[in-house]
Amino acid sequence: MKNIFFVLISLFILTACETEVYFETPQPINGKTEKKFHRKYIGKYKSSSTQGAFLEITKSNIITEYFWQEEYTTDGIDTMPNFEWKNDKLYRYDELQKYTRNGDTIIINQYSKEVIFDTKDDILKNYKKMYFLNKEYSDGWNVQKLMLDNKDNLILSKISSSAEIEQLEQVTTVETIMHNDTSSSVDYYKVKPNDKEFEDIINGDFFTAEDIYIKID
Numbered sequence: 001m002k003n004i005f006f007v008l009i010s011l012f013i014l015t016a017c018e019t020e021v022y023f024e025t026p027q028p029i030n031g032k033t034e035k036k037f038h039r040k041y042i043g044k045y046k047s048s049s050t051q052g053a054f055l056e057i058t059k060s061n062i063i064t065e066y067f068w069q070e071e072y073t074t075d076g077i078d079t080m081p082n083f084e085w086k087n088d089k090l091y092r093y094d095e096l097q098k099y100t101r102n103g104d105t106i107i108i109n110q111y112s113k114e115v116i117f118d119t120k121d122d123i124l125k126n127y128k129k130m131y132f133l134n135k136e137y138s139d140g141w142n143v144q145k146l147m148l149d150n151k152d153n154l155i156l157s158k159i160s161s162s163a164e165i166e167q168l169e170q171v172t173t174v175e176t177i178m179h180n181d182t183s184s185s186v187d188y189y190k191v192k193p194n195d196k197e198f199e200d201i202i203n204g205d206f207f208t209a210e211d212i213y214i215k216i217d
């Protein structure tokens with residue numbers, strides 16, 4: 001099998017190799033809870049770093065779209081148990097695949113669309129002309145910062161790197177949760193900042209850009 005280009009799909013832009021930071025409560029505590037995004041945010045954007053990745057903001061949702069290609073040799077695809085040919089049509093797990101041929105290469109076009117934030121279920125906070133996206137998981141609240149720059153590019157950011165964790169410990173108490181009692185591997189971090197501490201977190205640039213999206217519509 002030869003897979004030349006593949007985009008990993010994120011459900012709220014989470015990266016598996018990162019150690020997550022969860023908040024005890026939605027943030028900021030004194031931010032205004034909103035049910036709709038401001039009209040200047042509404043539109044469609046393309047990722048500046050990932051080809052084929054798009055993000056759309058509606059009045060109440062954030063939606064991701066991904067377009068990518070998978071390439072396989074014909075010999076390779078014939079040996080894969082999840083693929084099957086039926087009357088010159090290609091199926092993967094019984095689902096018909098759209099493909100093109102280039103010599104002995106099979107090119108499969110893939111598409112994914114998903115709502116990753118919904119104000120009906122998640123909590124949207126407005127604070128100092130920035131949005132904070134609060135999404136609840138079993139371990140706590142994942143918080144991301146969303147803002148527009150002076151060119152109306154959309155910047156999505158979060159706290160994730162080890163350097164940011166070290167700086168965060170200078171501002172507020174950080175609880176380190178290990179995978180188990182005997183493990184030396186960190187499962188996730190948990191914080192519960194007060195209003196002033198969260199203000200310091202914002203001003204200290206602890207939220208670093210995960211991606212910048214350019215408005216196209």
